[in-house]
Amino acid sequence: MASLDDFGTDELSQRLQKELPRKRVLIVDRHPAARDALRLMLSALGVTNVTGAGSSAEVLRQVKASTFDIILSDYVLDDGRDGQQLLEELRQQHLIPLGTVFMVITSERGYHNVISVAELAPDDYVIKPFTSEQLQARILKAVFKKNFFAPVYQKLDQGAYIGALNACDRLLANTSPFELDVLRLKGEILNALGRHDEAEAIYRDVLARKSVPWARMGLAFALRGRKSLDEAETLAQQVVDEFPQYLSAYDFLAGVQEEKGRLEAAQAVLQQAATLSPNNAGRQRVVGDVAMRNGDLDAAEKAYGKVLERHRGSSLRQVDDYANLSRVMLDKGQTAGARQLIQELKRDWRGSRQGEYAAAVMDSLCLQAEGEPEKARAAVAEALRLHEALERDGDPAKPISHKIAVDLAQACLAAGDGDAAQTIMKKVAAENNDNRHVLARIEGVFARTGNEDAGRALLDQVNREIVELNNRGVLAARSGDLEESVRLLVDAAEAVPSLQFLVNAAKAISALMDQQGWRDELAEQAQRYLQQARARDPRDWRVLSGKEALQRVAGKYGKRIS
Template sequence: MELTHASELAISHQLNVLIVDENEFVHHLLQSSLLDLNIERVSVCTNAYKAVKLCEKNYFHIVICAFNVKSDKDGFHLLEELKDKGYVDKRTVLIFLSSETSESLVNSIIELQPDDFWSKPLSQGKVTERLRYTLGVKKKLFTIFLAFDKKNYAKAIYFADRLLLDSSLKPYFLNILRLKGEAYLRLREFVEAETFYRSLLKSCQHSWVYTGFVNALLNQNKLDEIKDLLSTLVEKPDTRFATYDLLAQYYIDNKRYELAYEQIKLACELSPRNLERQRKLYELARLNGDFSGQYKASKNMVKFAKNSIHQSPVFELNMIRSCLDYANSMSDAQATSIFSDVEKAIKTMENSADTDDKITQLLWVIKARLCTAQGQEEKALNIVENHFSVRLSADVEDNLDKVKVYQELGLKEEMQDLYDVIAKQSEHDSLNNAAINGYIEQRVEHKTQQFSPRKLNQMAVEYYKKARYMSSAKCLEEAVLLSPKNNKFRISLLKVLIKLKEKDQHETKHLELAEETIEKLRYEQLSENDNEVYLQLKNRWQVNSMEN
């Protein structure tokens, strides 16, 4: 069944309502409020599983859902599933309930676009009043909501313009204008959207007007025109999340990945449940060489995918892969415990009921990577020869993981063949996936580099012991290039560069690199011990420079 005409919302006693809440007192209060509106057909349940089953059998005009439905999945995951399955759309009156009003929860719920958000404890009088108004909005603006559901945004603008001519609808004009602006953005008519929002700003100061205006200008590459406005919006609680999100996408589109990463981190802190945003965080962390940040993002994806429609072993796989990337960006002392975590995670996945032949194949790739990271190249080669599938994966991440094994084992022909496949896959990927495409370009650029940052650091230590300072510096320079967020590598590099100068074995480029390294470390947040070592090395460099 589908709601196709506003008149269906006008017959109160025929409206179907679904209430999802663990608290029976809330059920009774809401049922009493609904009776005040002559709404009698009410279904109640206490968990997400039953809610989905009810939606499979009935069409609900009104859905009232609490966040704290903890018995199977929370209200956020439930609403996400109901929207994905088409049980809830723009024509549905959607109300969200919560006793929690933290900024991160509110931002997450706003992304699901409910018609109203009610904070517990509830008052029967206020519930009746707000539900009457929300139901009125649905009835009066039904044609626009129907056009949105059909993705006919041009028609939505047409209906909005017609409704704005009706003075009796003045109480709903802001709702109409908001939908009209959203339709312009959905159509990617950014010039028209800019004109629309610029005019609206003269008389309306609502947060959605500002964020719509910013969206329109960023998509026209007019960042300089709104720099002052952006500075204001990121300070305001009701606009900062949307502003961070818009800026992140703007910087991704313009391949300014460091700036994009800083913005997406802030957006994820304010609304952590959106998995697509966490995926962007994961990809940008990896692209910027922040393997710790990549690992944290992968863990968040596992956490927030659990019990949702997105739950998949792929998230666990990517967490193990990023854990291994993190270990390979560290020194030996730091990596030992991480390797232990990888081994435990592999065993957990192997023993999982969800592990099929495909997952088993991908775990063999991870095992081979673990062997190369631990210096067991012969064991890794044995895995490649006996357990690697000749079939290529349709997933870029799977192929990227395998190419790392070939690269670390020096299997250049296999590596190049797979890089060619990955390049073709990325060409056909989503336009929004600029971050992963940037990472692939980065990997291709460094494909002649066989060793991980951790291995390069090991080699640098051996060269240093043998007084081969030039070779040691070269290894550390490459390690820093591959793992730019590892300050221990930078400190080690500075130590070797000082030794080169003291032994008078340096070249001009080494002097410049030492100054650059000192300046870079100056702005990093170092541990107390690392900062002490850095200051000692910096002082040693300055004294050495004065003497020469």
């Protein structure tokens, strides 16, 4: 990180020091004495608006109730968790804005253990022991950089990606100490919006000046977006070979290899990264998914077990974490272990209909494996009842787990209810028609019962129906009949709420309002579709592009949307 001396001056330093006492600070440390000592140190710097938290759960309560400018977190937290995991949870749950400074306090040994594999980078690490002057210098540097990027961060926090791009351009128009950082951020935004040609141009320009790994990876993302998979794979492999600690390159490389059908290579790359950074639960979940597709049950069990261990007690936990591991144990014939996990699921998710539903599904599969067909059928009946209730009354922005729905279809087949199984799998396939893991799982269920041909026929039928539904709405839009396009695409989104249909319907509504004027009821409908799409994949560029289209129309008519 650049230092104040690089761009400045006593005047700048003095201005930032005057700002510091107005900052709200949260200290995170499991030891009250350590929190008190740090509070005294901050007091000597004039910072008095300080709150303490002794546990991760307390941090979550505090950030939901108040906004903090600075969070100082010890690396070692309660229950074996760490500051890196806390930051991951806060960022993924959008509990702190991008403008919040997050600094990790750690020992010299802890720093060397952590910094090489820190994947969601804090703004800085402060090494124990340190003086108040050293702490002040680190905070001022971090605050300066946050202030510089504030116009971009504010737009990104609002989901206004075009506004964020414009803010990047304004920063680049002046001499900047962070020019490469701005270009990096601009390229990431362009890639996120699916504007891969523009992103490619930025990254090639940066690489012409300086060969930095992030620019090579940004270029690889752009190339993958343009379907240049071989070139994207080559670039990512080079980064992995030359910068083995650049862990996101492994994820990207594995994704390209999976897209090219090289599942064993993808698993090997992911496991390399998981060895370097075993605490990244998101990657471990993907390792488990790919290992399951490869039939490597031992690797899947290890990966899914790590996810459950890492997320236990965290707001990032999912019912899928329990179902994934119990599914592997059943496949390995370990019914006792699966039964224990189902009991944990019932206990940890008591009062949650999603939890009750998942437990009933897995209970049926476990009872079948235990040789209790009558009890299994009763569990299937309960699971079907809960499934119908969730579909009828559930929150559309929190869709039913597609994996557990496929498990329910498998349980229905085992119980002799083939019609229910077909209905469920057809719906899951339609709503996840571009998700390779889901489609492979459906094929696997059919294969287990010796019905591979039936599985392929079902997926082919679903694909034809989706193409036909989508084409009718798109062709109407191209012909200029926006009213008919909206009607057709809304019908498609209501019938098959896949990410593709939801975004297409939202975009069609935006185009209609752009031409004919703002209509509150249509705008609310578009927002609802985008929320549903975001629940399926918040990082998909189509979701971001759809939201940006709606925001652009809202701005045209002086409206504000969340």
